[in-house]
Amino acid sequence: MEADPAPSSAEVEQRYLDIVREIRGAVKVPIAVKLSPYFTSLAHMAVQLEKAGAQGLVLFNRFLQPDISLERLAPHSVMTLSAPAEALLPLRWMGLLHGRTKAHLAASTGVYDAPGTLKQILAGAQVVQMASALVKNGVPHLGKVLQGVEEWMDRRGHSTLAEVRGTLSQKEIADPGAFERAQYVHLILSQNV
Numbered sequence: 001m002e003a004d005p006a007p008s009s010a011e012v013e014q015r016y017l018d019i020v021r022e023i024r025g026a027v028k029v030p031i032a033v034k035l036s037p038y039f040t041s042l043a044h045m046a047v048q049l050e051k052a053g054a055q056g057l058v059l060f061n062r063f064l065q066p067d068i069s070l071e072r073l074a075p076h077s078v079m080t081l082s083a084p085a086e087a088l089l090p091l092r093w094m095g096l097l098h099g100r101t102k103a104h105l106a107a108s109t110g111v112y113d114a115p116g117t118l119k120q121i122l123a124g125a126q127v128v129q130m131a132s133a134l135v136k137n138g139v140p141h142l143g144k145v146l147q148g149v150e151e152w153m154d155r156r157g158h159s160t161l162a163e164v165r166g167t168l169s170q171k172e173i174a175d176p177g178a179f180e181r182a183q184y185v186h187l188i189l190s191q192n193v
Contacts, residue, residue, distance in 0.1 A: 017048055017052045023053070033057055047101055055103055058108050060108060081132035094120055098125075098169035111128050118152055126165070
């Protein structure tokens with residue numbers, strides 16, 4: 001996350017692309033880039049990273065959020081685990097990017113359970129990362145998540161994740177912005193005020 005006001009957004013983005021191209025030229029293994037949601041044009045950047053040689057995009061990197069200690073009058077670093085509500089931002093972008101880039105998409109941040117996993121897959125995720133849930137619940141939690149995914153698939157008659165991956169993405173919609181605006185209006189109108 002660039003904090004220096006001197007480089008332009010184009011310069012920062014070019015730095016990413018140069019690094020991916022350099023790594024692509026040096027290794028034969030697949031390259032995945034963990035992105036920040038703070039790009040001015042994230043969809044454009046995703047396509048450019050794919051062209052530069054990235055085969056995977058991870059949505060999103062969580063930066064440390066510094067706090068201030070009022071007792072010590074100094075910056076204070078705090079490690080805060082993600083929360084399920086944070087999965088909405090990657091979910092939105094998963095649905096927007098699926099089918100618009102050939103890069104495999106990995107969901108990261110806020111996924112804790114089978115429903116959260118399934119939502120990301122329905123939006124287009126190839127992979128779902130789950131770190132905070134495992135820190136809180138231990139590695140055996142993965143068994144519960146897998147069981148929940150399998151039960152959901154069985155109830156709906158699906159045998160593979162490929163059958164449902166991306167079925168709720170916006171890849172077939174000509175104007176994703178219009179779709180999002182319609183969803184926003186529907187949400188506002190459906191609230192009991």
